[in-house]
Amino acid sequence: MSIIVTGASGNFGRKAADLLLDKVPASELILITRRPAALAAYAERGAQVRYGDFDEPASLAAAFAGGQRMLLISTDQVGGERLRQHRAAIDAAVAAGVQQIAYTSFIGVGPDNPAISTVEHTATEAMLRACGVPYTFLRDSQYADAIAQFALPGALAMGAWMSSAGDGRIALVAREDCVACAVAVVSTPGHENKIYDITGPELLSYRDCVALAVELSGRPLAYDAVTDEQKLAFFDSIGVPRRIEDGMENSPIPWPGEEMVSFERAIREGHFAVLSDHVERLTGRKPKSLRQVCMENIDKLRLAA
Structure with missing residues (x-):
């Protein structure tokens, strides 16, 4: 089961890659980054480190090729750029035949939430519901x-x-608990079309x-x-x-x-x-x-x- 991790050179992505290397063969891990040299240590361990840039949609076909599950880590862009980037990633994942997309969203998303930061998460979730590929929403609380x-x-x-x-x-949650939940969702079966509230x-x-x-x-x-x-x-x-x-x-x-x-x-x-018990359900341990x-x-x- 080949697993794609986008934004793999970021903080969340690196921590996810570290945990995944303890759960799946390194050769089944596909790490996507705009800076492959930054992940040389993972390549030396046998992971597939590939160049991919959401701002260059043409780069994503080769980046996602052969991947079966994908951890789509929300980008840090705002002001409309994030949604455009997510659209490119989702379209490329569908075209590549990815069978499940797990997305790092945020708690409380929805049209009635006044927080500007939730607008693009709400829209990304709508894209994923409509794309035809099984999804998993990891609605993380504030770190x-x-x-x-x-x-x-x-x-x-x-x-x-x-x-x-x-x-x-708000139920503040440790970043490491968010990462552990994301890894559990892409490395074990049974999470298709599920929504998890990842809270402290x-x-x-x-x-x-x-x-x-x-x-x-x-x-x-x-x-x-x-x-x-x-x-x-x-x-x-x-x-x-x-x-x-x-x-x-x-x-x-x-x-x-x-x-x-x-x-x-x-x-x-x-x-x-x-407030939820999803961290414990997914990881087997209580959240910090x-x-x-x-x-x-x-x-x-x-x-x-």
């Missing part, structure tokens, strides 16, 4: 790693976490995250609840463009302001308040908690404090 490694240290350094998410809750073990508000940071760091940290307009004004004040088309080259944060504010609105309104992920990054928290 606990991002909270532990960036959000909380940044807040501790500033002395406050400003948020328009209010007391809305508990629903938490950002205020809960602040309380945990205070406990673990021993330093005070305020939770500054603001309106959407106030949060957007803050992003304006530090030079974050409101939209991707405004240019992101000099932005201190790699996401546009309106997208981030819409994400927090979605949390506040309950669109991401999804935010506390566990924070303890793995305790040095960053204490240094920031």
